[in-house]
Amino acid sequence: MLELQQCEFQCEIPPTELTVCLQYDDDLSCRSFNITEKVTISGKVDSWRDGDTCGHTWYDGQFKEQVFRNLTCPSEWCPMQCEVEETLKCTNLDDPSNNVITFWIYFALRMSASFFLASSFTMMVETSSKTLLQDLKELVTKVEIDLFLVMMLLLGCNWGFIESYLFVFLKELNAPNYLLGLTMTVGCLVGIPVMFVADWVVRMLGRPVIFIISFFTYTLRHFGYAYMANPWMVFPFEVLEVFTFQLMWVAGVTYCPVLAPKGLLATMTGLVGCTHYSLGRGVGSLLGGYLITVFGLPGAFRTFGLISLTSGVLYVLLHFCFLKKRLAAKEEENAENKEIEDKEEGKPMLEETCPAAIVLPATTANSRHTPDSTSTSTSL
Structure with a gap:
């Protein structure tokens, strides 16, 4: 009616x-x-x-x-x-009570999904015989591990902010819906061939250099988005995701065996994954929402650009003034331990085969008393 x-x-x-x-x-x-x-x-x-x-x-x-x-x-x-x-x-179309219910349902589902994603990292390697609290205490009491986790947290904040608000910004620029999907497609297609050479690139440049490049690339992406007037200009910045996502994560994962104490590689890998993909993303989204309220979307992107630039400069200073020598000593220690383990694993095989090679000819010759047997034993 x-x-x-x-x-x-x-x-x-x-x-x-x-x-x-x-x-x-x-x-x-x-x-x-x-x-x-x-x-x-x-x-x-x-x-x-x-x-x-x-x-x-x-x-x-x-x-x-x-x-x-x-x-x-x-x-x-x-x-x-x-x-x-x-x-x-x-007012009947926009019932606040319905929004509250929807939010908490989404929050519960999203937290569950993030929890299982983060826990999947612990399935890759050996487990520790200690309790979780003991493992975490042993990890966080090492300065180089703490700095590494802070670095992964900052990188995760940058990633979480872009993942949460880039599409919102593109919609403000009147981007069509299919363009939003194309941004993810371009990033994935460019990243696929890079993954085939990622190990080689990480070895050639070194993990710290990859992390430094990631920080400065985030700076370029944030400022690029902030001053973008046409939504189609997003694609050059999405290509840079190979440095901030694919190469960065390969460097991060392969850094865990270098830093992790013996028997804590699984805990270390899981902790790094949670710090970057869960905690970092959450902090980046929360901080980004506040910055958008205060400065607007372009201002929030510029602020994150300054944060990533400052983080990159600080990491350069920390690495070359403090971490470089400690990490070099750690890698040398790991190499020595691996060499010792390899020798210990090979020692029982020598003890079993060498005496048999010496004793077998005499025993066989005495028991059989044939030239053929002696000849065969001598050849052994």
């Missing part, structure tokens, strides 16, 4: 009656009503909201069992304003 009530004419000398005309094909049927009457016309009503403006679209009106296409008021010289019946208020 569409109910017009409390109608008022917006002119100095208003007419005494309200005239409403319903059009059916080429026929125009008009009927006059008293201004104080409530005019009720059956039909379909769609409610819509545009920002703070609420409205209703009325169509397929029915009057005296006929369906009409249009409703007009011929008194064009005197505009009329009516109130719509209360049941059509747009």
Whole structure:
């Protein structure tokens, strides 16, 4: 039902009656009503909201069992304003209680998904015989591991902010929906061939250099997005994802065996994955939302650009002034331990085979007393 009530004419000398005309094909049927009457016309009503403006679209009106296409008021010289019946208020379309329920359902599902994603990293290597708290204590009491985790957290914040708000920014630039999907497609397609040579690149450049490149590449991406006027300009910056995602993660994962104490490689790998993909992404999204509220989307991207630039410079100073020697000593220690383990694994094989090679000829010769047997034993 569409109910017009409390109608008022917006002119100095208003007419005494309200005239409403319903059009059916080429026929125009008009009927006059008293201004104080409530005019009720059956039909379909769609409610819509545009920002703070609420409205209703009325169509397929029915009057005296006929369906009409249009409703007009011929008194064009005197505009009329009516109130719509209360049941059509747009507040029913945007029930805050429904938003709260939706948010908490999404939050629970998203946290569960993040938990299982992060725990999957611990399935790659050997497990420790100690408790989880003992393992974590042994890890976080080492300075080089703490700095590595802080670095992965900062990189995760940058990644989480872009993942959460880049599409929002592109929509503000009136990007079509298919362009949003293309941004992910381009990043993945470029990253596939890079993964085949990622190990070689990491060995040639070194892991610290990859991390430094990642920070400065994030800086370039953030400032590029901030000053982007055309949404199609996003693709050159998406190509740079090979440095901030694929190569960075290969360098991070292969860094874990270097830093992890013996027996804690699984815990170390899982902790790094959680720090980057869960904690870092969450902090980046939360901080990004606050910055967007204060500075707007372009300002938030510029702020994150400054954060990544500062982080990159600090990591350069820390690495070359403090970490480089400690990490070199750690890698040398790991190489020595591996060499010792290899020798210990090979020692029992020598003890079993060498005596047999010496004793077997004499034993065989004495027992068989044949030249052929002696000859065979000698060849052994």
